[in-house]
Amino acid sequence: MIRAAGLTKQYGQFTAVSGVDFHVDRGESFGILGPNGAGKSTTMRMLGATLQRTAGDLSILGHDPTADGPLIRAHLGVVPQEDNLDPELTVAENIYTYGRYFGLPRTHLHERVDELLEFAQLEDKRKAKVNDLSGGMKRRLTIARALVNEPTILLLDEPTTGLDPQARHVLWDRLFRLKETGVTLVITTHYMDEAEQLCDRLVVMDRARIVAEGSPSALIRQYSTKEVVEVRFGADRNADVAAHLDGIGTRHEVLADRILVYTEHGEADLERIVGLGYLPITSLVRRSSLEDVFLHLTGRSLVDE
Amino acid sequence: MSTLAQTSVLGPRWGALHVAEYRIRNMWKWRGAILAFGLGHPILYLASIGLGVGLLVDANSGGVDGVPYLIFLGPALMATAAVQGGGDEATFPTLAGFIWNKLFYSMRATSLTGAQIATGVLISAGARVLFTSTAYWLVLALFGAVGWGTAPGLIAVGMLGGLAWGAVMLAITGFVHHEDGFMALMGRLVVMPMFLFSGTFYPLDAMPLAVRWLGWISPLWHTTELGRWVSYGAPLPAWQILLSIGYLLVLLVVGLAIGRRQFERRLTS
Numbered sequence: 001m002i003r004a005a006g007l008t009k010q011y012g013q014f015t016a017v018s019g020v021d022f023h024v025d026r027g028e029s030f031g032i033l034g035p036n037g038a039g040k041s042t043t044m045r046m047l048g049a050t051l052q053r054t055a056g057d058l059s060i061l062g063h064d065p066t067a068d069g070p071l072i073r074a075h076l077g078v079v080p081q082e083d084n085l086d087p088e089l090t091v092a093e094n095i096y097t098y099g100r101y102f103g104l105p106r107t108h109l110h111e112r113v114d115e116l117l118e119f120a121q122l123e124d125k126r127k128a129k130v131n132d133l134s135g136g137m138k139r140r141l142t143i144a145r146a147l148v149n150e151p152t153i154l155l156l157d158e159p160t161t162g163l164d165p166q167a168r169h170v171l172w173d174r175l176f177r178l179k180e181t182g183v184t185l186v187i188t189t190h191y192m193d194e195a196e197q198l199c200d201r202l203v204v205m206d207r208a209r210i211v212a213e214g215s216p217s218a219l220i221r222q223y224s225t226k227e228v229v230e231v232r233f234g235a236d237r238n239a240d241v242a243a244h245l246d247g248i249g250t251r252h253e254v255l256a257d258r259i260l261v262y263t264e265h266g267e268a269d270l271e272r273i274v275g276l277g278y279l280p281i282t283s284l285v286r287r288s289s290l291e292d293v294f295l296h297l298t299g300r301s302l303v304d305e
Numbered sequence: 306m307s308t309l310a311q312t313s314v315l316g317p318r319w320g321a322l323h324v325a326e327y328r329i330r331n332m333w334k335w336r337g338a339i340l341a342f343g344l345g346h347p348i349l350y351l352a353s354i355g356l357g358v359g360l361l362v363d364a365n366s367g368g369v370d371g372v373p374y375l376i377f378l379g380p381a382l383m384a385t386a387a388v389q390g391g392g393d394e395a396t397f398p399t400l401a402g403f404i405w406n407k408l409f410y411s412m413r414a415t416s417l418t419g420a421q422i423a424t425g426v427l428i429s430a431g432a433r434v435l436f437t438s439t440a441y442w443l444v445l446a447l448f449g450a451v452g453w454g455t456a457p458g459l460i461a462v463g464m465l466g467g468l469a470w471g472a473v474m475l476a477i478t479g480f481v482h483h484e485d486g487f488m489a490l491m492g493r494l495v496v497m498p499m500f501l502f503s504g505t506f507y508p509l510d511a512m513p514l515a516v517r518w519l520g521w522i523s524p525l526w527h528t529t530e531l532g533r534w535v536s537y538g539a540p541l542p543a544w545q546i547l548l549s550i551g552y553l554l555v556l557l558v559v560g561l562a563i564g565r566r567q568f569e570r571r572l573t574s
Binding site: 073085101 | 318319320323324327331334406407408411412413414415417418
């Protein structure tokens with residue numbers, strides 16, 4: 001479906017994307033995980049055939065976006081980071097008008113608009129103006145709009161950023177359904193839980209480069225331990241205590257507010273820490289996540305704190 | 306997987322028309338205001354300046370250019386409305402599309418190209434000019450300022466002037482990245498002088514030679530001159546008629562070409 005080799009985008013002296021290689025297969029749900037400014041959105045715009053690459057090869061649906069942009073875009077659905085719905089049109093008109101941009105016939109579109117409103121659970125908002133919708137509804141409308149041309153690949157740039165937890169779950173549910181119908185999804189996110197939920201396979205991006213690739217579980221197995229013990233001793237004591245934890249777990253990370261101990265046996269190691277006489281203010285034993293993978297690979301957290 | 310079927314998608318060949326369709330649907334929502342402005346503007350101008358000032362002018366000098374003042378002024382007012390309408394309908398959608406609501410960026414994610422979006426905006430500006438010119442002509446005819454048979458010629462002149470200025474504004478606005486003050490600046494430094502120095506209210510010949518060139522480069526002056534020629538047969542030499550038509554056509558073609566290129570560039574960088 002998508003093949004990128006040495007894909008690079010430079011703006012003057014600034015390199016936004018630096019020689020990335022990846023591929024996306026049919027029906028797959030592919031994620032690009034990374035912090036803000038990692039180059040995710042720039043990569044996404046190149047995949048959307050609306051941004052010319054500076055170097056490297058890119059093939060989307062078997063075509064080069066530089067040569068066949070309009071043809072490729074006819075088979076893509078794009079959900080940008082910021083909703084750019086038309087505030088002067090109603091919910092239904094937004095989908096209809098978008099379909100007309102693709103040159104879709106009017107009669108076909110009237111049916112399609114009904115289907116998509118149902119899919120987006122916006123039937124009763126059909127005649128509402130965009131500005132009267134909640135954030136979650138706007139997102140669902142943007143996704144419905146992106147589906148008007150029955151795309152082979154749907155590109156979603158940070159689909160749930162800024163949504164409350166409930167709205168996120170509704171959106172995830174809709175994306176699962178799409179995946180079941182065979183649509184290939186490409187999703188950028190800086191939420192590790194979103195990547196874990198939605199992606200079959202993902203690449204981790206940092207500072208314009210891909211630093212790891214694999215399924216969420218494989219990445220966790222490869223770059224982290226099974227469990228993590230989080231202990232807090234207060235901001236001024238964390239570093240002191242960490243210096244005395246050698247031999248407990250396989251390694252530690254000292255963050256501003258807590259110590260992370262990577263281990264195969266969380267409960268046992270927590271008891272050993274307490275046994276050494278260090279009684280944490282709070283403690284937590286949890287499974288490793290993609291957040292830990294990212295921390296290990298880059299030494300920084302995904303979401304700026 | 307080397308060839309992509311166009312399946313349900315008709316393809317982007319008529320993209321500019323789809324953009325124009327959207328713009329015109331949008332204007333349709335404002336049809337009340339557009340109609341009121343389209344008819345109200347000429348009625349006010351004709352009643353106040355055409356009849357009021359005309360009474361004075363005709364009493365004192367027996368008209369201008371060999372005809373009563375109302376007849377002299379009518380085609381110029383129509384040209385002004387057409388040129389201004391074409392400019393506005395190219396400028397505002399472009400500012401909105403790139404800056405205010407960034408709609409061009411969502412259009413660009415479809416099979417449309419930047420060039421098609423530019424052409425589509427100009428086509429819809431043309432539709433607005435057609436409407437404005439027709440409304441204006443109707444009011445002029447009712448006031449007796451133009452003959453009933455002048456409709457095709459005057460509306461064609463209005464279209465040419467409106468599209469020419471629209472294309473120029475399309476190209477210029479395509480380069481605007483921050484709106485702050487752009488419209489006010491254009492209004493005060495370009496549109497207002499153009500209106501004043503285009504022989505609208507009195508012949509350009511009455512101006513000192515030092516400022517007459519402002520009229521010569523103004524698309525409004527060329528449109529006005531052509532309008533007077535069509536309306537009451539103002540005595541223009543053939544070369545001037547051809548020059549005016551040619552000048553407006555050049556603005557149209559060059560403006561659109563620059564606009565198309567700039568839209569394409571801006572939407573792929």
